[in-house]
Amino acid sequence: MFLQGLSADPSPTKMVTKIIFTLATLLSYTNAEYIPPGPVYPCPKDSTTTLLYPCVCEKGSDTGLYIKCENTGLAVLSVGLGNIAGLGLPIERLLLKECKISNLFGPLFHRSTIRVMEIVDTPIKTIDQYAFAGVNRTLQELYMTNTKIEEFPKDAFMILGNLSVLSIDGHKMTKLSKDIFAGSEAAGKLERLHLSNGLLTEFPPETFQVLKKLKKLDLHGNKLVTLKRAQFKGLRDTEVLDLSYNSLTKLDGSHIGDLSKLGWCNASHNQLGEIPRGMFARNTVIKVVHLDNNKLKKLDTNSFRGMRFLRRLYLQDNQISDIGRGTFSAVTRIGTVDLARNKITKVDFQMFQAVKYAEVINLAENNITIIEKQAFTDLYQAVVNISHNALSTIESGAFQNCHNMTLLDVSHNQLSVISPGAFDENSYAYTLQMAHNHFTDFSQIPIQNMSGIQVLNASYNKIESVQKQAFPKLYELHTVDLSHNNISQIFNAVFQNLFSLRVGAEAGVPQAVRTAHGGPLAQQHQPDLQRRVPEPVLFEKQAFPKLYELHTVDLSHNNISQIFNAVFQNLFSLRVGAEAGVPQAVRTAHGGPLAQQHQPDLQRRVPEPVLFEKQAFPKLYELHTVDLSHNNISQIFNAVFQNLFSLSYQQVLNASYNKIESVQKQAFPKLYELHTVDLSHNNISQIFNAVFQNLFSLRVGAEAGVPQAVRTAHGGPLAQQHQPDLQRRVPEPVLFEKQAFPKLYELHTVDLSHNNISQIFNAVFQNLFSLRVGAEAGVPQAVRTAHGGPLAQQHQPDLQRRVPEPVLFEKQAFPKLYELHTVDLSHNNISQIFNAVFQNLFSLSYQQVLNASYNKIESVQKQAFPKLYELHTVDLSHNNISQIFNAVFQNLFSLSYQQVLNASYNKIESVQKQAFPKLYELHTVDLSHNNISQIFNAVFQNLFSLSYQQVLNASYNKIESVQKQAFPKLYELHTVDLSHNNISQIFNAVFQNLFSLSYQQVLNASYNKIESVQKQAFPKLYELHTVDLSHNNISQIFNAVFQNLFSLSYQQVLNASYNKIESVQKQAFPKLYELHTVDLSHNNISQIFNAVFQNLFSLRFLNLSHNSLEAIKPATFGTIPTILELDLSHNLLKDVSRGSLAKLVSARLIDLRFNQLQKLFQIPISLGELNVAYNNLTEIKANTWPTMNALLRLNLSSNMLADSLTSDSFSSLLTLQALDLSNNGLTKPPWEALSTLSSLQYLYVQVNT
Structure with missing residues (x-):
């Protein structure tokens, strides 16, 4: 159913x-x-975290909590840990850091469950016998770092039956008794013991005898000088022993013979003078020995006898000068031998004969002068470092059967020739370092048998030639570095046998290529950061054979005068930093050799003009960068680059810093991927029409953005003189022709700055459909003068753009450019912007900027800015504008992301009512540094959203008054800067419409002439948090003047410093719930009415320094529970009444320097620092300090205490760490007074007698 x-x-x-x-x-x-579950024991929620105080829970885990307690005392700590235990939560790790505990005692851990405990930077001197009661069954690891323990706390550790790791690092123990672990429950569990960085000088052999399971013993950083016989008796399972950083003068088998399982021993940084016979003979399984940084002088065959498993031997930084023959024959399994920085003078016969498993042999930085026959035999994949010696001779047969050495480094020596038989037919290195020697001929380096060599570095030698048979068939060699030599000749096909040459290839480093004229280069080698050869050289066609993998050719800093056609035709993979991108010149069609003088420069220089020949670059399918900068090229022939099919990744053609005078129509063929053409710093006077028409992808830093000039329609060539400059300079005026730029769909940047352009024809840019970033109009020095007057001839040197005569914009200068977003016309002499000149710039849409700063504009007419929907930044600063006409900006509908109007540094005298129309997004108006004397009513009323960092800056003007309606309803305006004006009065309610002065809301009226602030000056400003009235002439703050500042809420500051205020009346500060900083310093205040600050519920910083206060009465401050810092320095205080400051229960710092106090006052119990320097104190009486206090720093310097201090002067200052008694007339150290300061760390008593 x-x-x-x-x-x-x-x-x-x-x-x-x-x-x-x-x-x-x-x-x-x-x-x-799948959502993984949280830890079994998470940190308590926020509602219960107060129970942990003074501790914090860092994280939870499946085994317990990670708790950190910092800068606290024993009593408070006990409460926090007790509450954690009460919640039933185990502690995985407890960190006690910088706590104020000198005696660890009491039931601190009695209820806790702790596995790991760390005590760091805590001045513990003693530990009570039952201090660890409660955690004795759970505590497995105990770390004590930087304590003051003077005696090993054996009673406290006796009950820790589960302890496996005990570390006391940084202590004051000088000796250990033989029974420190006698009867201890930890003896059967302890595996790692660290007693490091202390003062231990000795300990009996029985000290560690009962630790049968100890695996590691660390005694480094102590003061041990001698060891006793059987010093480590009973430690048969110990595998690691660290005795480094002591002062041991002897170590032999009698000391460490009982350590039968010792595998790692560190005795470095001691004073050992020898390795005695059989030192480690009984430690038969030892693998690693550190004996570096001692005073060893010799090694012999008995030094390492019995150490057949040794793998790492470190003997660097000793004084070894003698190594006996066969020294290492007993350690055939050795992997590392480090003998660097000793005094070895030779590598002896068969020194490293039997070390066939060696991985690293380091002999660097010795005094080796010779490597004898069979010094190295039977090595495999080893690194051999003999650099930084005085090596001059390598004997025949020195390296025998040394297969596949990873690195052989003999650099920084004095080698001038190596015996041809130094390396037998089986010996070679992957990397051979021969740099910084004295080779003069490349054939002196024996590489004939090195079939597996991959990298050869012979730079920084004196090599003069590379012969034809210099390189045999080396199939793996891919990098040859011959830079910084004196090479004058490289024979044809010298590299033809290097089948894998590809990266940083030799051709990319030698100083010159064989001269076809046969003239050798000059003998002198000039020092330079790069490669220099003083005579002109040429490329021969067969210099580079078929090298299929070669991709980088660097021939920079030479004097190449000719590159023959197709010289690079066999470099099939040439692609990165290709030769054409680096040599100094290309073959001169005129035949004139380059001048002999080589000018020093970090770049490439050749003093005579040169030309490109059409076939200089054959079909190179991968070549993407051609750098021909810093030459004397005078002409680029048509189609010279036609075979560069893929200039396809970072496709760059750089011909800057030459003497090119013209670019012909067919100079650039169809290069589909070429995107950057740099022709800057040349002498170009003519660019033919459509010269760039085949560069379909020209888009970034395009040529038009770099050459010095564009074809002059008047036909006048540019001046011959090329002026040196950081930018591009051409001394004569030039013009744009209409068809200079064809249809280039991707071109987005045109830079024509630093020229003498005097005319830009209409629609010259009309075919640049994608012009959008740093567009040409944003950089050229001038735009066509409607008056027809050419610019002056003189070109002024400047890092920016300068043209000496005033110029104008023509209406059609900018056609319909849909993507153009940046127009930079700064640093010109523009005097007028015609109406609607920018009307076709439809999308000035991402970082849309119009910059016309640093010109001579005198006025901006009403229709200068048409409907530009996306323009957000208009910079008219640094001009001569005297007036902004009404509604001049009315069409800038969206000044919408960082919308800025900058009219600073002009000569504006007034801003009319309708100057700013309805601009919904404008947020920053800068009118600073003008001559404005008055702000008319409602002048800013249409700026509806001054909404993200909304700023109105009218500083540095001549404003004398701000009328009531000057600021209309501006809902988002948050910063008003009226500083550095002549304002003498702030009218009532002048700021009443600034509803949200909401994130860093600032009103700055400093540096004016304000004499009074009336009661209603500040209306209901709910978000204003900073009011700066400093540096005025205010003499009185009226009652309740600040009552409407409801939320002075993020860094809420009131600054009325540097005025003439004489008193602070009772109602001066109403209930301001968020005001936390009040600065009334540098006034003439002599009276503060009672409880004047009591309504400032969040006051934390109060500055009353540099006034005329004479006394502080009990009711002056009353109870201000939030104040942290009080500055009363530089007053005339003679008396602070008892209890007048005691109620500042949260105070951390009170500064009373430079007053006239004769006695101290009652301090708040929370005070951390008290500064009463430069007063008239003569004594410190008993009971001056409260019994419970937290004072850490006390400055009593420059008083008159003399020798009046007694044992009661500081008796209650148990936490004091720093005390300054300097310049007090003391005649003897006040030991009696200081005896009670148990926590004192810093004492200053200078300038006493």
Whole structure:
């Protein structure tokens, strides 16, 4: 019946089909995701975290909580840990850091469950016998770092039956007794013991005898000088021993013989003078020995006898000068031998004969002069470092059967020739370092048998030539560095056998290529950061054979004068930083050799003009960068680059810093991927029409954005003189022709700055459909002068753009450019912007900027800015504008992301009412540094959203008054800067419409001439948090003047410093719930009415320094529970009444320097620092300080205490860490007074007698 209810057809087959379909449909909507569960013991929720005080829970885990307690005392700590235990939560790790505990005692851990405990930077001197009661069954690891323990706390550790790790790092123990672990429950569990960085000088052999399971013993950083016989008796299972950084003078088998399982021993940084016979003979399984930084002088065959498993031996930084023959024959399994920085003079016969498993042999920085025959034999994949020696001779057969050495480094030596038989037919290195030697001929380096060599570095030698057979068939060699030599000749096909030459290849480093003229280069090698050769050289066609993998050719800093056609035709994979991108010149079609003088420069210089020949670059399918900068190229022939099919990843052609005078129409063929053309710093006077028409992808930093000039329609060539400059300079005026830029769909950047352009024809840019970033109009120095007067001839040097005569915009200068977003016309002499000149710039849409700063604009007419929907930044600063006409900006509908109007540094005298129309998004108006004397009513009323960092800056003007309606309803304006004006009065309610002065809301009226602030000056400003009235002439703050500042809420500051205020009246500060900083310093205040600050519920910083206060009475401050810092320095205080400051229960710092106090006052119990320097104190009486106090720093310097201090002067200052008694007339150290300061760390008593 049920099945029939589902379907009228009772067929089982159809029913099953329907059920399967239904399930498949439901499963398609199921989205299962595994969410891992949290830890078993998470940190308590916020509601219970106060129970942990003074501790914090860093994280939870499956085994317990990670608790940190910092800068607290024993009593408070006990409460916090007790509450954690009360919640039933185990502690995985407890960190006690910088706590104020000198004696660890009491029931601190009695209820806790702790596995790991760390006590760091806590001055513990003693530990009570039962201090660890309660955690004795759970504590497994105990770390004590930087304590003051003077005696090993054996009683406290005796009950720790589960302890496996004990570390006391940084202590004051000088000796250990023999029974420190006698009867201890920890003796049967302890595996790692660290007693490091202390003062231990000795300990009996029985000290660690009972630690049968100890695996590691660390005694480094102590004062041990001698060890006793059987010093480590009973430690048969110990595997690691660290005795480094002591003063041991002797270590032999009698000391460490009982350590039968010792595998790692560190005795470095001691005073050991020798390795005695059989030193480690009984430590038969030792693998690693550190004996570096000692005073060892020699090694012999007995030094390492019995150490057949030794793998690492570190002997660097000793005084070893003698190594006996066969010294290492007993350690045949050795992997590392480090003998660097010793006094070895030679590598002796068979010194490293039997070390066939060696991985590293380091002999660097010795005095080695010779490597004798068979010094290195049977090495495999080893690194051999003999650099930084005085090596001059490598004898024949020095390296025998040394297969596949990973690195052989003999750099920084005095090698001038190596014997041809130094390396036998089986010996070679993957990397051979021969740099910084004295080779003069490349054939002096024997690489004939090095079939597996991959990298050869012979730079910084004196090599003069590379002969034809210099490189045999080396199939793996891919990098050859011959830079910084004196090479004058490289024979044809010299590299033809280097089948894998590809990265940083030799051709990319030598100083020159064979001269076809046969003239050798000058002998003198000039020092330079790069490669220099003083005579002109040429490329011969066969210089580079078929090298299929070579991709980088660097021939920079040479004097190449000619590159023959197709010289690079066999470099099939040339692609990165290709040669054409680096050599100094290309073959001169005029035949004139380059001048002989080579000018020093970090770049490439050749003094005579040169030309490109058409076939200089053959079909190079992968070449993407051609750098021909810093040459004297004078002409680029048509189609010279036609075979560079893929200039396809970072496709760049750089011909800057040459003497190119013209770019012909067919100079650039169809290069589909070329996107950057740099022709800057040339002498271009003419660019033919459509010269760039085949560069289909020209888009970034395009040529038009870099050359110095564009074809002059008047036909006048540019001046011959090329002026040096950081930018591009051409001394004569030039013009744009209409067809200079063809249809370039991807070109987005045109830079024509630093030229003398005097005219831009209409629609010159009309075919640049994608011009959008840093567009040309944003950089050229001038735009066509409607007056027809050419610009002056003189070109002024400047890092920016300068043209000496005023110029104008013509209406059609900018055609319909849909993507142009940045127009930079700064640093010109524009005097007028015609109406609607920018009307076709439809989308100035991402970082849309119009910059016309640093010109000579005198006025901006009403229609200067048409409907530009996306323009957000208009910069008219640094001009001569004297007036902003009404509604001049009315069409800038969206000044919408960082919308800025900058009219600073002009000569504006007034801003009319309708100057700013309805600009819904404008948020920053900068009118600073003008001559404005008055802000008219409602002048800003249409700026509806001054909404993200909304700023009105009218500083540095001549404003004398701000009228009531100057600021209309501006809902988002948050910063008003009226500083540095001549304002003498703030009218009532002048700011009443600034509803949200909401994130860093600032009103700055400093540096004016304000004499009074009336009661209603600040209306209901709910979000204003900073009021700066400093540096005025205010003499009085009227009652309730600040009553409407309801939320002075994020860094809420009131600054009335540097005025002439004489008193602070009772109602000066109403209930301001968020005001936390009040600065009334540098006034003439002599009276503060009682409880004047009591309504400042969040006051934390109060500055009353540099006033004329004479006394502080009990009711002056009353109870201000929130104040943290009080500055009363530089007043005339003679008396602070008892209890007048005691109620500042949260105070951390009170500064009373430079007053006239004769006695101290009652301090708040929470005070951390008190500064009463430069007063007239003569004594400190008993009971001056409260019994409970937290004072850490006390400055009593420059008073008159003399020798009046007694044992009661500081008796209650148990936490004091720093005390300054300098310049007090003391005649003797006040030891009696200081005896009670148990926590004192810093004492200053200078300038006493």
